[in-house]
Amino acid sequence: MNHLQESVALVDRVLGKDVIGAYLHGSAVFGGLKPASDVDVLVLSRLSMNERQRRDLLGGLLGISGSRNKARPVELIVVVQSEVRPWRSPATCDFLYGEWLRPEYEAGKVPRPEPMPDLALLITMVLAGDRPLTGPRPAQVLDPVPRSDLIRASVAGIPDLLDDLDGDTRNVLLTLARIWTTLATGHIRSKDAAADWALAQLPPEHRPVLEHARHLYLNCRYSEESWSETLRAQVRPHVDQVLAHIDRLDSQS
Numbered sequence: 001m002n003h004l005q006e007s008v009a010l011v012d013r014v015l016g017k018d019v020i021g022a023y024l025h026g027s028a029v030f031g032g033l034k035p036a037s038d039v040d041v042l043v044l045s046r047l048s049m050n051e052r053q054r055r056d057l058l059g060g061l062l063g064i065s066g067s068r069n070k071a072r073p074v075e076l077i078v079v080v081q082s083e084v085r086p087w088r089s090p091a092t093c094d095f096l097y098g099e100w101l102r103p104e105y106e107a108g109k110v111p112r113p114e115p116m117p118d119l120a121l122l123i124t125m126v127l128a129g130d131r132p133l134t135g136p137r138p139a140q141v142l143d144p145v146p147r148s149d150l151i152r153a154s155v156a157g158i159p160d161l162l163d164d165l166d167g168d169t170r171n172v173l174l175t176l177a178r179i180w181t182t183l184a185t186g187h188i189r190s191k192d193a194a195a196d197w198a199l200a201q202l203p204p205e206h207r208p209v210l211e212h213a214r215h216l217y218l219n220c221r222y223s224e225e226s227w228s229e230t231l232r233a234q235v236r237p238h239v240d241q242v243l244a245h246i247d248r249l250d251s252q253s
Contacts, residue, residue, distance in 0.1 A: 057078075058105055089153070091120070183246060206237065
């Protein structure tokens with residue numbers, strides 16, 4: 001049993017009959033998994049999880065996900081159906097597991113319900129990807145997200161992205177390219193496809209850092225990532241250029 005099957009089986013054991021369905025999204029659906037990609041799963045539930053369920057699901061995922069057992073990282077989100085159908089914004093995430101949160105979880109933190117603007121994007125990707133792991137097709141149990149909410153959710157995450165620019169450069173640049181692409185075209189593309197679209201719009205002097213981020217995404221694990229001083233110096237001017245395009249499109253929406 002691979003780690004994706006293990007994760008779905010764990011959800012079924014912990015949540016039981018409360019599970020409506022589990023849905024694959026992200027890189028596994030849009031463009032294929034890359035060397036550093038997580039496996040992204042959204043679980044739709046009938047009820048909010050109780051304390052024991054939260055601790056059991058967290059403990060199981062800590063053992064399944066990540067590099068310690070040479071498994072690909074899992075990002076798993078549990079959403080209560082009544083929180084997103086009918087759709088409303090901001091929607092609430094009932095449980096979130098991601099490897100970047102592992103230190104907090106190993107220190108004793110337990111995932112709790114909290115507003116999650118990104119759910120507008122994730123649900124849109126789940127509906128577009130149409131990849132149920134268990135349960136009915138997503139269009140039978142989820143409502144589409146209005147374009148205005150999709151745009152609002154895309155832009156809302158920018159301040160947090162900029163805070164991570166130095167430590168997670170490749171993903172921040174690729175995510176900004178995706179936000180720009182989404183606002184301009186109305187479609188959420190894979191990170192590399194969004195980079196291809198953005199590169200075609202950028203003047204030559206602002207392309208090298210995004211080209212490098214795309215190369216890293218397609219070919220390198222995080223441990224293999226490197227940035228020259230020349231490229232580092234070009235990151236902020238590139239970001240300023242992309243943000244100007246995003247601001248212009250956002251003001252028109």
